[in-house]
Structures are given as C-alpha cells and as structure tokens.
Amino acid sequence: MSLSLQPIKGARDFFPEDMRVREYIFSVWKESCELFGYQAYDTPILEPTDLYLQKGIQEIVNEQTYSFKDRGDRSLTLRTEMTPSVSRLVAARRQEFAYPLRLYSIPQCWRYERMQRGRGREFYQLNVDLFGDESINAEIEMLELADTIMKKFKANRKMYQFKLNSRKLVDTFLNEVMGLDETQSTTIRRLIDHMHKMATPAFVGQVESVLSPSQREDGMLDKLLEFLRAKTIEELPKSLSLHPSVIGLTDLLNKLEELKITNAVFDPTLIRGFDYYTDIAFEVFDTNPENNRSMFGGGRYDGLVGMFGVEPVPTIGFGMGDITLLNFLTVHELLPKTYSPVEAYLMTTDDSITDGAMQVARELREMGVKLAVDTSNKKIVKKIKNAIKHDIRYVIIIGQQELDQEQYTLKNLITGVEEKHSIQRIVSLVEDHRNT
C-alpha cells in the first residue's frame, strides 16, 4: 500500500503558491495590528486539557478537540483557540505588565469536527486582545482595527457588516424583564443563537416549552419576540433605555457613525457561542449572498484572566480565521496576484561558464538580490519556462559574451523587456520592484 498524497482530513498542505497567499494575509494582519500598537506573542500549540475545562470557557473537550495522553500520562489538547492561553500569559504577569496592554498572535489552531465549507480542522486565527481598558474606547479600538484590516484587504463597506449586541443587555432582559432563572436563560440564549436557522414556529414552540405556565400567561413570549425584533436601540423596550448596557451600545454606535463606519448595526439576536463574554459582542458578516455568513467576531470578556487566581483584568478581543477570510477574499475577487519571493532566476547558456556565472550570482546575493540559479544543461527555453512556473519576475541570462563584457542580460518576464546591464544596475532594477 502506498502512502497517501493528502494531508490528514481537515488539514492543509501549503504549496509555495498557497504559502504566498498565506503570507499576504498574515502580513496584512501583522501590519494592521502593529499600526494600532499591538505586540506579537506566542504560546505552545499543546496545552493541558484542564485549560479548556475551566468554567466560562466550556469547550466541548471530548468532541471537538484533539486530546491525548502524553508519555507522562498527562492529558494534553491541541489548542482550539487562543483566548485561554493569552489569558494565562497576562495572568502570569498581571502585576508587571503596563496597561492598557495590546497583544496579537496568529496561532495555528485545531478543532476536531465535521468538515463543511469554510471550516477545516486546522486553521490559523488572528487573535487581537486589549487588556486593562474597561472604557468604551476599547470597543471602538477593536472595531476600528477590524475595519482597518478589512480595508487593507481592499474590501469596501458594501461587502461586510458589523453586528453589535450586548450580552449584559440580553441577560438583563432575560433575567429582570422576563424573570427567567439561570437555567432558563441559558437555554433561551442558545435558542436565540440559533433562531436564524430555524423556522419561527419552531423557535416559538421551543421558547414556550422553556417558559413556566405563569410566564406564558404573562405574555413573556411576545415580550421576547418584540425584544428580538428590535432593529435599532430605539426600538427596545422603554424600561431598558437607561440601562448601562443600552447607554454603552448607543455610545458605541454613535462613535462608529462619527468614524464613518456606516456598516454597523445593532442586532439583539447576536449571541455568539462562548459563555465567557460579559458585555459587548460583535460579529462581522459577509454580505455576499453566496457566502452570507459570519466571518469573525469577538467581544468583551472581563472574567478570564481572573480564573488564574489573580485580580481580573477587563479584556476585549476578537479572532479572525484564515479560512473564512480566504472565502471572503475569493468570493469578492480581492486576492492579488502573487509572485515568488525569489526575485530573479539566473541561468547559463552552457556549462563552460558555470564558474563565472556563479561568481555573478554571489555578487548579486551580496547586494541583497534573492536569486535562484539554474546551471543545468537544459535548453534556455526550458529554463525560462521554469522561471515562469515559479512566478519569478526576472530572468538573468549569462553566456560567454555577457561574461566578457560584464554586462548581463536581464529580462522582465512580465513586460517582456530585455536589456543588458551591469550588476549594479540589475540590483537597482530589481529593488525597484520590491513590495509591489
């Protein structure tokens, strides 16, 4: 039996051309984060399984993680997300760090789950977190950064939309207005999270089955439906209008308006799966009908750092996966044509001049030109074709004539222009095309 040519299910091999796309995405992420003052960090890809069993994180460890015992019989899990790890990082230096603390990372994460569009078992996810700022400025910074990233990917506002909600608002409504107990509100929250995937009668039926007879008689179902139908803050029940979460949301939406982030809306049905969110949660949706789905999101989770036994730190953050982003960029045709990081392909006309050509190659490299050489005895045609296959922009052809004159043939494979130049001149021409 021969070995499989495919990587394990749900994981990807990155060929050079895939790697270039990945590098492009990573570089936009990195640039954007650093532009906002965020610093990179990393943590091990393997974590003690306990980290994901903490309450508040509530990962379904058995079904959605790659967990196993190591040789020391310790239960380990491939990280499924970065939030618990970064929380530990901060807790470890809770006292020493200077706040607000801005951190980002691009970890590879693993989740053992069924395959479907936009979701694999292995993925990279930009994680951005801001620690130690409990003001609304933190929310604004998050959204502005997320928006900047989308802009850098050349997306326009028609292509995506921010949806905002407050976990605190939802909980206040469920507990205080509707009078639900803990169990009821957890179940209802789950239902709300899925209401867009089920028919209204089904949703209504399930909600009713959770409500007690007296709650049903008091018309709580209708109150809930009315709450969920609110398209703006103003449509929320009057009794809530002075609640801090509503004031916060209003503030936030107004600021976004001022910043010309016009594609942000309030959505009381936005929940997000993780239970650790404590207030504002947001999600970014692709507006394209073919790919109309949540692309990424985040929110405020003020409690996680505190789980490591230190004083809690107010935190807000978001995560952005590479697979959904790639879908987005593909559907909207935003992916740029990429070229090899190799800048030039140097070739000889026959092997008698290999030594001389290699000397030229060394000089070019010393001056910083990223150079691949081909001194094989293949025909020139073949060598040029190979350069094209590698998506390399320049070809440098060296024969006896070139060596004698110390003028080397430089051909731009994109424009077709071919001229003879000195080494010095070749270097500067190549440099002109860097970062374009």
Place this chain on the structure above:
RNA sequence: GCGGGUGUAGCUCAGUUGGUUAGAGCGCCUGGUUGUGGUUCAGGAGGUCGUGGGUUCAAUUCCCAUCACUCGCCCCA
C-alpha cells in the same frame, strides 16, 4: 451523531442501456537544427475506471459491503 453527493489519466470531467486494445480538454515529455517564454504544429508517456465480494459466459458499467473525499444538519471560534 444524522442526511445528501461523488469516487474513471497529474487536474477538470465525458462514457460504456454489461461484451474485444477506456476517451476529451488542460497539464507533462520530445521534436520543428544550433542563447530565449506564455502562440502554433507534429509526435509521445501516463489509467488494475476507489477497494473487497456477489450475479454473469463476460462488469469499469448491475447488486452488496467497505473506505475515501465532499456538501448540509447538529455543534461552534
């Protein structure tokens, strides 16, 4: 965990209402005379038709099983 789809050359797929040497396009290799591309022309290599079993004189084509891939549901950043 549930349901649908697909598995034929490197890739995308056609095809055989069961019957001798299984097809196309693209890609790949060679050549069109001696230092040049993405055009064109002529040749060529490459497939146990996912795997195992059954029915049959005969199966890649029918039946069963199995595996793999894929999409959706469940779940979820």
